[in-house]
Amino acid sequence: MKFKGRAWILGDHISTDHIAPGRYFHLRSNLPELARHVLEDARGDFASGMNPGDLIVAGENFGLGSSREHAPAIIKLAGVSAVLARSFARIFFRNAVNIGLPVVIVDTSFIGEGDEIEVDLAEGIVRDFSSGQEAHFPPLSPPLLRILEDGGLVEHVKRHGEIIL
Amino acid sequence: MSGKTIAEKILSEKSTQDARAGDMVVARVDLAFAQDGTGPLTIRQIRNLGLSPVAQPAATVFFLDHAAPSPRKELSNDHLLMREFSGTTGAVISEVGEGICHQLVAEERAVPGMLIVGADSHTCTAGALGAFATGMGSTDVAMAMALGKTWFRVPESIRVLIRGQLGKGVYAKDLILHLIGEIGSDGADYKALEFMGDLESLDMESRLTIANMAVEAGAKAGIFPADRITRAFLEDEGRGDRFREVGPDREAEYEQTLEYDLSSIEPTVSQPHRVDHTALVKNLSGVKVDQVLIGTCTNGRLSDLEAAAEILRGRSVAPGVRLLVCPASRKVYLRAMAEGLLQVFMEAGGLVLPPGCGPCVGVHQGILGDGEVCLSTQNRNFEGRMGNPKGCIYLSSPATAAATALRGHITDPREVLP
Numbered sequence: 001m002k003f004k005g006r007a008w009i010l011g012d013h014i015s016t017d018h019i020a021p022g023r024y025f026h027l028r029s030n031l032p033e034l035a036r037h038v039l040e041d042a043r044g045d046f047a048s049g050m051n052p053g054d055l056i057v058a059g060e061n062f063g064l065g066s067s068r069e070h071a072p073a074i075i076k077l078a079g080v081s082a083v084l085a086r087s088f089a090r091i092f093f094r095n096a097v098n099i100g101l102p103v104v105i106v107d108t109s110f111i112g113e114g115d116e117i118e119v120d121l122a123e124g125i126v127r128d129f130s131s132g133q134e135a136h137f138p139p140l141s142p143p144l145l146r147i148l149e150d151g152g153l154v155e156h157v158k159r160h161g162e163i164i165l
Numbered sequence: 166m167s168g169k170t171i172a173e174k175i176l177s178e179k180s181t182q183d184a185r186a187g188d189m190v191v192a193r194v195d196l197a198f199a200q201d202g203t204g205p206l207t208i209r210q211i212r213n214l215g216l217s218p219v220a221q222p223a224a225t226v227f228f229l230d231h232a233a234p235s236p237r238k239e240l241s242n243d244h245l246l247m248r249e250f251s252g253t254t255g256a257v258i259s260e261v262g263e264g265i266c267h268q269l270v271a272e273e274r275a276v277p278g279m280l281i282v283g284a285d286s287h288t289c290t291a292g293a294l295g296a297f298a299t300g301m302g303s304t305d306v307a308m309a310m311a312l313g314k315t316w317f318r319v320p321e322s323i324r325v326l327i328r329g330q331l332g333k334g335v336y337a338k339d340l341i342l343h344l345i346g347e348i349g350s351d352g353a354d355y356k357a358l359e360f361m362g363d364l365e366s367l368d369m370e371s372r373l374t375i376a377n378m379a380v381e382a383g384a385k386a387g388i389f390p391a392d393r394i395t396r397a398f399l400e401d402e403g404r405g406d407r408f409r410e411v412g413p414d415r416e417a418e419y420e421q422t423l424e425y426d427l428s429s430i431e432p433t434v435s436q437p438h439r440v441d442h443t444a445l446v447k448n449l450s451g452v453k454v455d456q457v458l459i460g461t462c463t464n465g466r467l468s469d470l471e472a473a474a475e476i477l478r479g480r481s482v483a484p485g486v487r488l489l490v491c492p493a494s495r496k497v498y499l500r501a502m503a504e505g506l507l508q509v510f511m512e513a514g515g516l517v518l519p520p521g522c523g524p525c526v527g528v529h530q531g532i533l534g535d536g537e538v539c540l541s542t543q544n545r546n547f548e549g550r551m552g553n554p555k556g557c558i559y560l561s562s563p564a565t566a567a568a569t570a571l572r573g574h575i576t577d578p579r580e581v582l583p
Contacts, residue, residue: 013350013439017547021554022527025232026239029205029246041554061351064383065547066526067286069206069302090355090385091286095302143189143316153304154213163308163316165189 001102001121001149003081005053007128009113010042012059016092018042019063019071028070035074052079055119057111059085063092072096082119084108084126097144100152106137121145168414170322171388172357175297175411179280186321186418195279197309198226200266201233202526203284203302205243208250210307220313222255226274228266229259233521236529256310264494264520267291267462270298271373272402272496277391277411282309287462287544289379293372294398295391295411297357300380320357320385324419327362329428334579336472337371338464338542338562340425341378342433346443348423354383356420359413364389366427369398370468377463378544381440432577434540435560438548446565446577454559456539457482457570460491460518461525464542464563470501473567474509476581481514483573488515489531491523515570527552540569 018041020034027034039046039056056075062085063071072095075083082102086109096103104119106126111117115130127134139145143165150156157163169177173184180190199207204227211218219225227247232240244261251258259269266283267290275281277295281288284306291298301315309315325344331337345352358379360372367375372389379387389395390412399405432446459465459473470492482488490510492498498520501507507517518524524531525543533539533556541551546558561569564578571581 015547017527017545017549021549023532023549023552025202025526025528026237028202029239029243041549061354061383064350065286065545067284067288067300067302068203069284069304072302073206087351087354089351089383091300091302091380094305098302098304141189153308154210157214157216157308157312162312163191163314165191165316 002118003053003055003102004118005055005081006051007055007057007111007113007115007117008043008046008050009111010056010058013061013064014042014058015065016063016068016071017065020068020074031070031073031077034070035077038074038078047078050078053081055117056080056083057108058083059108060087062088064089067091069095069099072101073099076101084119097148098153100148102148104137106135110135167418168416170357170413170417170419171359171390171411172297172320172322172386175278175280176317176319184319186319188319189316190319191314191316192280193314194282194309196224196274196281197306198228198266198270199284199303199306200228200230201240201243201247202231204247206303207284207307207310208246210304211311214311216311218254219256219310223257225256225310227251227256227258228269229261230265231522231526232528233261233519262495262519265462265465265522267377268465268493268497272494276399276404276407277395277409282306282315286380287377289384289387290373290377290462292376292379292386292388293369294395295389297386297388299385320355321420322357322359323353324422325358325360326422326424327360327364327427328424329363329426330366331427331430334564334582335430335432336562336564337367337374339433340427340430341375342435342443342560343430344423344425345378345382345441348382350381350439350441351383356384357386357388358382358384360389364392369394370466373466374463381544432562432565434565434575435546437546437557437559440546440560446561446575449575450577452575453538453573454486454540454569454575455537456487456489456531456533457566458489458491458524458531458539458541458543459563459566460493460523461543462493463544465491465493465497467497467500469542469563470506473563474506475583476564476567476571476578477513478509480571482570486570486573488513488570489518489524490515491518492520494520524551540566540575542566
């Protein structure tokens with residue numbers, strides 16, 4: 001899996017409350033509407049300014065807090081192709097894989113706002129075309145990569161009849 | 166081979182294989198639940214799967230607690246979906262007013278050695294009873310409901326070694342805030358916290374508060390061994406026959422050990438907007454508050470309300486301060502009523518809310534105005550948590566909260582305890 005797009009830079013400790021604020025709790029059964037507010041409390045310009053295929057590039061502990069899967073779901077629904085961060089909170093990371101949103105643990109410090117970047121999941125490489133720099137990351141563990149490639153956990157179980165590690 | 170941690174022992178038993186930290190296993194789940202914020206998506210994912218709906222109906226529970234009673238038609242319709250799904254599959258529904266999922270799991274369902282998954286990050290609360298309990302997303306829990314099992318990465322464990330006793334006016338909440346302040350909100354990411362040492366002075370309600378907040382250090386689980394206190398709690402709740410001892414092997418391997426002398430802990434708060442941004446209460450006195458919330462899955466139990474009532478009895482909340490009290494369950498509410506605690510809060514000028522998650526998640530019942538400050542006994546203070554990103558939230562024990570409501574600014578409970 002390979003993705004190319006523009007980088008949106010976020011800081012450390014972006015919580016699921018930043019991504020899918022509690023004041024829109026009533027929109028959780030209406031994900032397209034909820035997605036209009038994605039990341040509203042971290043970057044108010046994100047939902048209206050992003051283009052399909054763009055990537056989120058964050059610092060440490062991305063997605064901490066609540067287990068709301070609506071957070072990765074609306075990031076994916078908004079058209080984000082992958083989320084890159086120095087580290088992720090556990091539940092967010094797992095949720096992202098389960099719904100088929102690629103997440104990459106990599107040193108993101110060399111990527112600048114608006115840079116054109118490409119991620120190759122299989123090769124484990126991030127290329128920044130704007131700065132000419134690149135970074136390598138260890139690929140996802142095979143079971144997680146399989147779930148991601150199957151399109152998420154539901155599709156994975158449909159295909160295999162159970163969870164295959 | 167070396168011995169096993171509690172996490173490794175429970176995941177070995179449930180996966181019927183020799184599970185060690187770092188392994189990936191598929192394990193049988195004893196209880197899977199979701200609440201009204203995550204349950205509708207869980208149900209839609211089960212339906213997307215197209216398999217037989219739930220593997221173990223009696224071990225599948227949907228709690229209506231986050232929007233209870235519902236403030237909006239969209240959420241009322243989510244409740245309808247959950248009731249209808251439970252009706253057709255035989256899954257259990259916990260109705261509006263019964264209380265918060267984690268409190269009800271502790272009161273009615275969790276026992277030592279269980280493997281519990283919940284579509285709520287504070288599912289780790291049940292670790293207080295010697296269960297391996299962890300929060301997941303809706304899809305994970307949907308699969309656990311449909312298949313009766315799901316996948317786990319066996320976590321490394323951090324040993325938290327407890328010595329001594331808490332001083333007067335200092336509570337389990339102060340300890341766990343202090344711990345998170347020390348190791349950081351990702352200090353235990355992907356790992357389990359296992360509590361050991363002199364645990365006799367930490368009663369079950371204290372343990373529930375501590376385990377509840379394990380996830381605020383990033384932990385997958387926060388687990389206490391099942392001991393005499395666990396047995397007594399289960400006997401009180403009518404399921405003493407399901408007690409079993411749970412503890413680590415003598416030679417278990419821990420990634421690191423954190424040691425705490427309880428007698429050195431002081432009243433502690435988390436400052437906006439990070440749980441690990443902690444400070445001593447005495448260094449923040451003078452910070453004015455507009456609202457105080459006592460309740461939630463962290464601190465909405467009987468001993469929490471007793472600690473607050475001890476300070477507020479016969480006194481009045483400071484002018485201009487809204488005091489909200491939200492018991493964690495119907496049982497807690499009824500006991501607090503029988504003890505006269507609700508009367509204490511109402512006479513002091515407070516407001517008692519129905520059992521549930523109330524204002525903590527920013528859905529209803531106490532949303533902050535722009536620039537307002539709240540001190541709450543909840544577990545999170547992220548921007549926007551209480552419904553407004555322009556509000557500020559401090560976290561504390563119920564005693565600190567009561568003292569703060571009394572004075573109108575952050576106050577060390579030791580200054581006002583009778």
